[in-house]
Amino acid sequence: MNLHEAPVLGRVLGPLERFLYKVCGIDPAEPMDWREYAAAVLVFKFLSVLVVYVVQRLQGHLPLNLQGFGAVGGHLAFNTAASFVTNTNWQSYGGETTMATLTQMFALTVQNFVSAVSGIAVLAALIRGLRGRETADLGNFWADLTRGTLYVMLPLSTVLALALVSQGVVQNFKATATVPLVETLSYEDQGKRQTTQEQIIPLGPAASQVAIKQLGTNGGGYYNVNSAHPLENPTPLSNFLESWAILALAAACCTMFGVMVKDRRQGWALLIAMTLVLVPLMLFCIHAEARGNPALARLGAASAANMEGKEARFGVADSAIWATVTTAASNGSVNSMHDSFTPLGGLVPMFLMQLGEVVFGGVGSGLYGMLLFVIVAVFVAGLMVGRTPEYLGKKIDPFEMKMASFAVLVPPFLVLVPTALAVVTAAGKASLANPGAHGFSEALYAFSSMGNNNGSAFAGLNANVPFYDIVGGVVMLVSRFWVMVPVLALAGSLGKKKLIPAGEGTLPTHTPLFICLLIGVVLIVGALTFVPALALGPVVEHLMMGGY
Numbered sequence: 001m002n003l004h005e006a007p008v009l010g011r012v013l014g015p016l017e018r019f020l021y022k023v024c025g026i027d028p029a030e031p032m033d034w035r036e037y038a039a040a041v042l043v044f045k046f047l048s049v050l051v052v053y054v055v056q057r058l059q060g061h062l063p064l065n066l067q068g069f070g071a072v073g074g075h076l077a078f079n080t081a082a083s084f085v086t087n088t089n090w091q092s093y094g095g096e097t098t099m100a101t102l103t104q105m106f107a108l109t110v111q112n113f114v115s116a117v118s119g120i121a122v123l124a125a126l127i128r129g130l131r132g133r134e135t136a137d138l139g140n141f142w143a144d145l146t147r148g149t150l151y152v153m154l155p156l157s158t159v160l161a162l163a164l165v166s167q168g169v170v171q172n173f174k175a176t177a178t179v180p181l182v183e184t185l186s187y188e189d190q191g192k193r194q195t196t197q198e199q200i201i202p203l204g205p206a207a208s209q210v211a212i213k214q215l216g217t218n219g220g221g222y223y224n225v226n227s228a229h230p231l232e233n234p235t236p237l238s239n240f241l242e243s244w245a246i247l248a249l250a251a252a253c254c255t256m257f258g259v260m261v262k263d264r265r266q267g268w269a270l271l272i273a274m275t276l277v278l279v280p281l282m283l284f285c286i287h288a289e290a291r292g293n294p295a296l297a298r299l300g301a302a303s304a305a306n307m308e309g310k311e312a313r314f315g316v317a318d319s320a321i322w323a324t325v326t327t328a329a330s331n332g333s334v335n336s337m338h339d340s341f342t343p344l345g346g347l348v349p350m351f352l353m354q355l356g357e358v359v360f361g362g363v364g365s366g367l368y369g370m371l372l373f374v375i376v377a378v379f380v381a382g383l384m385v386g387r388t389p390e391y392l393g394k395k396i397d398p399f400e401m402k403m404a405s406f407a408v409l410v411p412p413f414l415v416l417v418p419t420a421l422a423v424v425t426a427a428g429k430a431s432l433a434n435p436g437a438h439g440f441s442e443a444l445y446a447f448s449s450m451g452n453n454n455g456s457a458f459a460g461l462n463a464n465v466p467f468y469d470i471v472g473g474v475v476m477l478v479s480r481f482w483v484m485v486p487v488l489a490l491a492g493s494l495g496k497k498k499l500i501p502a503g504e505g506t507l508p509t510h511t512p513l514f515i516c517l518l519i520g521v522v523l524i525v526g527a528l529t530f531v532p533a534l535a536l537g538p539v540v541e542h543l544m545m546g547g548y
Contacts, residue, residue, distance in 0.1 A: 002123055006380045009151050009155070013150045013151060016150065017146055017147065017150055018268075020146055020185060021142075021143075021146070023396070024170060026140075026142045026143070026146075027140075027545030028140055028142070028143035028146075029140070029143075030136075030140055031136075031137035031140065032137070032140055032141060033136040033137070033138065033492055034125070034129075034136070034138055034488045034489055034491055034492025034493075034495075035492070037138050037487050037488055038143050038484070038488045038489075039137070040141040040142065041118060041121075041122065041141055041425075041481075041484060041488075042430075042481060042485075044114075044118075044141075044145070045085055045086075045118070045481065048081075048085045048111060048114070048115075049081045049082060049085045049477075050081075050411045051107065052077075052080065052081035052084060052085060052107045052111060053077050055080040055101055055102070055106060055107040056071070056072035056076075056077040056080060056081070056099075056107065057071050057072060057074070057077050058071065059071060059072065059099070059100045059102065059103045059453055062100070062102050062103075063102060064100065064101045064102035064105070064173075065100040065101065065102060066100070066101050066173065066174070066175035066204070067083070067100055067101070067175050067176075067202075067248075069098065069099070069100045069468060070386055071148070072093075072098060072099070072103075075465075075466045075469040075470055075473075076092055076093060076098075076464055076469055078469065078470065078473050079092055079468075079469035079472055079473040080092070080093070080108075080468070081473075082472075082473035082476045082477050083109070083220075083450075083455065083472075083473070083476055084108050084111040084112070084218070084220065084516050085111055085115055085477075086115065086453055086476045086479070086480035086481075087115035087116055087118070087119060087216070087217065087330070087362055087363075087365070087453055087475060087480070088219075088332070088449075088450060088453040088454065088455045088476045088480070089112075089213065089219040089220030089332055089455040090332070090449060090450055090454075090455045090457070090463075090468055090472065090473075090476065091220055091224075091455070092463040092468065093222065093224075093464060094223075094224030094462040095220075095221055095222050095223055095224060096202035096204075096222070096223050096224060097202075097224070101173065101175075101204050101205065102180060104204065104205070104209060104222065105205060105208075105209075105391045105408075105441045108220060109208065109209045109212060111218075112209065112212040112213055112216050112218040113149050113153050113154075113157075113212055113216065114145065114149060115216070116147050116153060116212075116215070116216030116217060116218060116249075116362070116363045116364070117144075117145055117148035117152070117153060117216075117363075117364075118145065118364070119362050119365035119366075119368075120144070120152070120253070120363030120364035121139075121141055121144035121145055121148060121363035121364070122149045122364060122365070122368060122397070122484050122487055122488060123253060123256075123257075123367050123368045124139060124144055124260075124356065124364075125138040125141075125144070125487075125488055125491050126138055126368050126371060126487055126488070126490065127256075127257055127260045127261060127496075128260075128490040128491065128492040128495065129490070129491030129492060129493070129495035130261060130391070130392050130394060130491075130494055130495075131261050131262070131392070132494070132495035132496075133499055134495075134497070134498060135495050135496065135498055135499065136492060136495060136496060138488070138492065138494070140360050140459050140494060141385040144459070151160075152249070153212065153215065153216060153493055156211075156215050156248075156249075157208070157212040157215055157216075158211075160211040160214070160241065160245055161207045161208045161210070161211035162207075163241055164207045164211060164238055164241065164242075165207045165304050166174055167234055167235045167237055167241075168230075168231070168234040168235065168238070169207040169210055169231060169232060169233070169234060170203050170204065170205055171205055171206060171207035171208060171239060172203055172205065172206065173183045173202065173204070173205065174203040174204070175202070175203065175349075176200050176202055176203055177200075177201045177203055178198050178199070178200050178201075179198065179199050179201060180197060181196070181197050181198060181199055181200050184196070184197050184293050185197070190294065190522060200221070200292070201231070203231075204222065204230055205513070206222040206223070206231060210220050210222060210227070210232050210233075210242070211245070212246035213333060214242045214246050214331065214333065215248065215363075216249070216363055217246060217250060217329050217330045217331045217362040217366075218331070218332070218455070219326065219333040219454070219455040219456065220333075220455065221334075223332075226333050226334045226335070227239075227242060227322070227333045227334060227459070228311050228334065228335045228336060228337075229239070229336040230517045231391040233335055235313075236313065236314075236318075236462070239318055239322070239335065242333070243318075243321065243322055243325055246325050246326055246329045246333070246407065247325060247328075247329055247360055248332045249363045250330075250361060250362065250363055250366050250367070250384075251271060251274075251378070252276075252362060253363065253364060253366070253367040254267040254268070254270045254271040254367060255271075256268050256376065257270065257367060261392055263392075263510070265510035266392070266509060266510055268315050268510070269509065269511075269514065269515050269518075270367065270371075270374070270512040270518075272368055272515055273370075273518050273522075274328075274358075274360050274366075274370070276329070276515070276519060277328075277355075277359045277519060277522065278324065278325075278328050278352075278359050278360065280353060281324055281328075281351070282320070282321060282324040282325070284344075284346075284348055285320040285323060285324050285341075285345050285348040285349070286316065286317055286320040286321070288320075288341075288342050288344040288345035289305060289306045289316045289319070289320045289341060289342060289345045290305045290306075290317075291305070291306075291307045291342070292304050292305050292342075293306055293342060293545065294431050294545060294546050295545050297545075301344070306340070306341070306342050306345070308337075308340040309336055309337030309338075309339065309340025309341070310336040310337070311335060311336060314335055314336065318335070319335060319336035320341075320345065322335045322336065323336065323338060323341070323345075323348070323349045324348055324349060324352060325356075326349070326438040326454075326456060327348075327349035327350070327352040327353050327454055327456060328352045328357070328360050328361070329357070329358040329359075329360045329361060329362065329365060329366065329522055330357040330360075330361045330362035330365065330452065330453055330454050331362075331454070331455070331456075332449065332454045332455025332456040333429055333455075333456070334456050337459055338445070338456060338457070338459065339442070339458040339459045339460045340458075342542070342545070343437075343438075343441075343538040343539070343541040343542035343545060344538065344542050346441065346445070346458070346538055347458065347534060347537075347538040347539070347542075348361050350441070350444065350445050350448055350534070350537075351526065351530065351534065353413070353445075353448045353449060353452045353454050354415065354448050354452070354529070354530040354534075355522055355523070355525075355526040356369050356373075356408065356411055356452060356522075356525075356534060357369065357452045357453065357454060358370040358372075358373060358522060360524075362453060365413055365483075365484075366454070368487050369407075369483070370518075370522075371521050372404045372407050372408055372487070373408065373518060373521055373525070374391060374402060374489075374509070375389075375391060375396055375401070375404040375406065375490075376401075376404055376405070376517060376521055376525075377511065377514070377518045377521045378390065378396055378507060379393045379396055379401055379404075380517070380521065381507050381514075381517060382396070385505070385507075387505050387507075389507075390500060390506060390507070391509060391543075392509070393499040393500050393501070393502065394494050394496060394497050394499070394500070395500060397493075399493050400490055400493055400494065403486040403487070403489050403490040403493070404490065405487040406486050407482075407483045407487060407490075408525065410478070410479065410482050410483055411451050411452050411479050411483070412451075412529045412530070414447070414451040414478060414479045415445075415447045415448050415451035415452070415530075416473045416529075416530075416533060418447045418450075418451070418471055418472075418475055419443050419444050419446075419447045419533070421448075421471070422443040422444055422447070422467075422468075423440055424437075424449040425467075427465070427466070427467035428443065428467055428468075428469075430465070431461055431462040431463065431465055431467070431468060432460075432461060433460040433461065433462065434460050436541075437536065437537055437538070437541040437544065438460070438537075438541050439460075440536055440537045441458065441537035441538050442458045442460045442539065443461065444463045444533055444534075444537050445456065445457065445477065446461050446463065446468070446472070447460040447472070449478075450472045450475045450476050450479070451475050451479050452479065453476060453479060453480055455485070472504055511541040526547070
């Protein structure tokens, strides 16, 4: 049974769904082939970029500007529009000092919903292609978008937002609150020494944005320091709920896949493969941060865990767990400063992004990315045994391999080329706060994040400049949609094929053997592509820090 046919949700939200179709002139039963589906996705995304850009540029003249902010600058508005529409949520600004309440709610939070659901819609189209029999019908994008938003994202985000409010996450329409300080604070303002006995705290509808940013693997923070801020993530329980939400729907997509292809073992195999990659890397990151900085030990300081840039209420373990989860799941929210991790601790989240964010990955997008690697894996297996590769009863022909290869190779190209430009051009180097290996790591991490639609940052990089805003915006748009389109073309091609009954020579794709093969393909492609770059950044920095 489909979600929109469920007794409770159908009765409550069905009338709203039908009203939206009527207002928009949509026939949800109208089938789309892959070209029509792709065209609908691209048109919707183009209009979304335009709307988000215009709202930012006009926010000084719009209502609900409680803070009295002016217009967002042109190159920053473009970067932010591209970022939120592509589910990247890379932020070159501080939310509480740049974006008005209306902009946060209408432009950014709305995109948190629809950008995530767009990934689920494309995944659903690919699955329909895999299970279809000689058909061009991949479903209807507008129906998939509407149902995913109404029946999945809205109910879950409402429940999570209420849970976060119970923990102290702020949710109101007040611009600021003024609180007295225990001690007088002294600070410099325009060269003059000033003192104050109060603090002004930015407020607003944060809980609603935090809930969907985690569930939709978006990651954009209402506040500049994101989920390290006590009004976004105040307690250990809120930290657990948010980190669970980051993986929840990405993992659920594996179950959805198994149900739709009528073989739950296929979904479990993919989920197990993702988990077997994530958990060892998570433990390695925790170990690297728990060991601390050997350079301090050489100076006679007591050996201790690396607490630099971490919230004391979370500590090393929760910070390292969040760092690996958020980069595995294409989320990008942070509860610690990744720039302050040890070189090997920082290498882990960087490498997880560079794998293509298929280890859980974004909602929908992570699984369709992993299915591309599945196609590569069955092709490699077919070569080894001299048999035409098959997956779920569909032959994998040259066209499918071309589309899969194209989609797998586009993100690394969009990471490595801009990184090279950043470290050889004056415009790129001007924003690097650190020279040498760590500065290279900052640039590599930034474009690994943007090129894989993650959104987290090392933060030692001044990204709010024309070079990074414009180049990064283009990278985010291309990496999202030049992968989506080949995936839909692949779905269209598979849907037209006949189903081939399984025989003695058919490779089972739910067994431990295939899971190991799939993991090997993912790791080998990632290693061959990025190990040379990682050797110039975090690996060199680790060797220098250790005194080698």
